[in-house]
Amino acid sequence: MAKVIIKLENDISTDDIYPGRFMATVLPTETPQFAFFDRTEFNAQLKAKAFPAGSVIVGGENFGCGSSREQACSTLKGYELAVVAKSISRIFLQNSINLGLQVVICPGIEASEGDELEITADQVLNRTTGKTHAQVRLPAARKGIMDAGGLIPYTRARLMARI
């Protein structure tokens, strides 16, 4: 069971998730402090570790649009959060898969802050409203990367296979 800790609107940009002025910070151990930095209260809650691992950010359409900055994923991965959104921007989705950030595409998702969600292999069950919402499968092309636990171990395995 995972709690919705924030419900966001459509077109959440990577500038919102991780403002450009912190891009000189690259280490996944250091990026989490700047997550949603300009949403002051939410950022403070994240930093105070107010939310357990697996907590969910609910987004609308086109979540993660904008920049290719991977910090926008590592900053959320640092808190082991999950993203459930109606649709997800291409680069953000790929970066999430590459880094092992849990992302779920759920076009019909209806959830409010505080709702309890159960995320299964192919749907999202909102325990609070009692409604279930179908997931769109992540691109099949990316399955190998997910199975390997991210793009770094996947690439390492591919490299070793060449020898």
Next chain:
Amino acid sequence: MGMTVVEKILARAAGQASVKVGDVVEPRVDLAMSHENAALVINQFLEVFQGTGLPAKVWDPSRIAIIFDHRVPAESPKTATNQKKIRGFVAEHGITKFHDIRGDVGGICHQILPEYGYVRPGFVVVGTDSHTTSHGALGAFSFGIGATEMASAWSLGIAVNIEVPATIKVVVEGEFPPMVGPKDLILHLIGKLTAQGANYKVLEFHGETIRKMSTSGRIAICNMSVEAGATSGIVPGDEETVRYLREEAGVTDAISCVTPDPDASYVRTVEIDVSTLVPQIACPHMVDNVKSIDQVVGTKVQQIVIGSCTNGRLDDLADAAAILRGRKVAEGTRMLVFPASSRIFAQALDKGYVHDLMKAGAVVMNSGCGPCLGVHEGALGDHEVALSTTNRNFKGRMGNPTGEVYLCSPAVAAASAITGVITDPRKGA
């Protein structure tokens, strides 16, 4: 069945006779571009090799380009240290397409790549920057990726597990009216498609207007294709592409353009007639919040920015200089100009544009991304408004979450600099 340009490029790069939408392919990478975020790519790259017993060697140093542009000169010791680390890596691995902070060969990555002939029609180009879509202007399939994906490309020389994207055909006809140009076209298109209207798809540009358009204009429209969510924008290579590469980039070896088959299949066709187009403005805080200029004229502006990978080229500076020559930037408004490359800066000096702009009161800054991503060289004060030729206006984009950014063409920016309010350049300031 016939193939689109991107399908042809991917088939060739993956060593297959043909591909279709949805196929998973692994194209060889012809060019892999990074900027300061190479600091993160290097970390991920070294991690790939950890425990393998293999020496951490890039697959082909001649196919990697690294250009410093996002924070030049460094705005902080942290950035300077990242840049120092990248220089060390570049030297160690023999990366030759490296552009440091310099007044002769420096500039914005998306200008340097075409300017130095690094991109050719038919290439597969990946870049750790979302505006890597720019290079579709030269008939390449060029798209943005994250740092870890780049580390994978540096290691393997391929883009792993790429799904062949569907293509939207955009046909543009008609002649631009005076003071209306490629920037207005792409803003109009983004407004029409919405910010996610081309998600996971390619925008392939056709029509008489595109054929007649300079490479500079084509770069502007491909650059902003990503603002409609597109994986890439692409203009099939043609005579202008060859002219640009020969005359401006100094390319002497063979150039072969890739064109779509007549029976290629498109997911959608969008037709635009630019002969009735008016100047377009993307209003805060989304790039698809596009309005005709008459809906926003009179909006007070504290900062005007001309530059960036979208509109910092010589023709953009020429447009601005022509409007500002002999005029003055309004009191209470500041104007910042960032030539897209050192070469363009030098050309603008020779042609007198820099003089025109400075005499009018503009501050001409060094080549680079400037304040576009909100790091330095022109942050907004609380509740200030910017009118900018850059490509994004997300909340906080210019460094201040209470600021507002409007996006426009160089002509609109220059005309508005004189009045201090958003001004229609067709009506004069």
